[in-house]
Amino acid sequence: MSGPANRRRAVRKLTNALALGLSGLATAIGLAFLGAILWTLIKNGIAGMSLSLFTEMTPPPGDRGGLLNAIYGSVVMTLIGILIGAPIGMLAGTYLAEYGRTSRISSVIRFVNDILLSAPSIIVGLFVYEVFVIRMGHFSAIAGAIALAVIAMPVTVRTTEDMLNLVPQGMKDASTAMGAYPWRTITNIVYPAARSGIVTGLLLAVARISGETAPLLFTALNNQFWSTNLGAPMANLPVVIFQYALSPYKNWQQLAWSGALLITLTILVLSIIARFVVSALNPGGKR
């Protein structure tokens, strides 16, 4: 009587232990990959870390050099990309969260924005190529910045809307009751209340676009020399990493590893800071 019941219980317990063990194993695998990637980057990248990395231009094969023009180009294009993409994204997010909260067009825009959020970045590169590069007749830094802006925009739309929705309705009502127009309520009450959330969104957008490679391949291309001309091709870290890593030259490969370490550390630090800003905003809130 108790024999089969005991056996069934043992089987159930065994299945349970096995399944839970496997799920722990899966987590260990996920963490191991993060560790392996970071370890490889540090091991290979640290050898090239020196002052000349930040003071010298990308060299011809076999020569010594640094990544100065690529770092400069990446910073400039990321900044311009954010300066174009973020304001549009924030205004659109404001519309979705405040003026058009319940309107039909807002749900369409939300859906479209979600699709843009996960659209392949290479498609964005082709789009900017078709619209800007062909018309200008040549690759340029500004086209690269626009491609990055197109990628940053949906990120800011999403975070702005989410963060504005966290502001208590009572605060908005109080401002409206004082006779303030909605724009006043939004700029004077809602934005300050959601400030850290919006900053987080911006940081995440910067983190997202600063490692993008595919959209820059056919917009900004690359430039072996120092250039501050926004109308001309400009060097940038991701494309330099791409070209140098696939080259047969040892010094180029070394620069690629150092660039990869640099870019990954920047992005990880940005992402971690963004998380701290969020938890400072609403301690005990969601994640």
Next chain:
Amino acid sequence: MSTVAAIEPRHAAGQRVRERIFRGATLAAALVVLTLLGGVAVSLLKGSWPAFSHFKLGFLTREIWNPVTDQYGALAPIYGTLVTSLLAMLLAIPVSFGIAIFLTELSPSWLKRPVGVAIELLAAVPSIIFGIWGLFVLSPILQRHVQPWLIEWLGPLPLIGKLFQGPPFGIGVLSASFVLAIMVIPFISAVMRDVFETIPDVLKESAYGLGATTWEVIWKVVVPHARTGMVGGIMLGLGRALGETMAVTFVIGNAHRISSSLLAPGTTISASIANEFTEAVGDLYTSSLVALGSLLFLITFSVIAAARFMLLRLDRRALSSV
């Protein structure tokens, strides 16, 4: 008193104007988002028109890709895109499911946040990093240790043996799938975790109260309840895998042909574009690459739209039940 009365209407009028301007600006920005997607579709179609009108439907069904004779067919990249993505999902789904279970049901609470953040950081690593890691670290390991084993043990089998023939190249379809799987794991597990967390505790507790084991609670209560959201998360990961460019470009080997073996080099839509676009000479060559982009857009658009639709329904249901 009289001055105040004179100022007041002017002040109010100024406020109204600013209100109009601000409201108009937010609406305009929202419409920019709306038209962007349409703009992408139209410009891609326009750019790919020469290729489509020249090759007609043959563009989709031919394997040839020859810049010298100006003959282009998209079959090999389409095949590569679908095979690498599906294989990546096969590898990624069980691992993601395990991570999501660990994070929601198993992990002690002090471990939850660090592990969750670490997995999310894996998602923030740019794809080009996965690419160079895949080329210099993962591919040699696969070539030396995994692929010879696959060839020896799975190669002689009937049916599936065909998938594991030929020399161990290291780079190829299998390596690309492997790197893609690592890339999409954080996305799928994050969505699954979020979906699992929407399940009311009462449901789980009542199952525990009946004597169910943790696994039985997960398999018989959590999973059925979370099915739509899980599929949505999986499709979101699939959309990402289909369009992923840099990671694949490094490790796929860029060969425009369809091999039955998973160990052979191949190509995907995005890898072909990334590799050849800046070197493409001639309108038909460029246009064929843009046409590949249009196909990718069409494929990913359908997958992502379906995923978002599933997650949308889930959000509404979660909201209505609160």
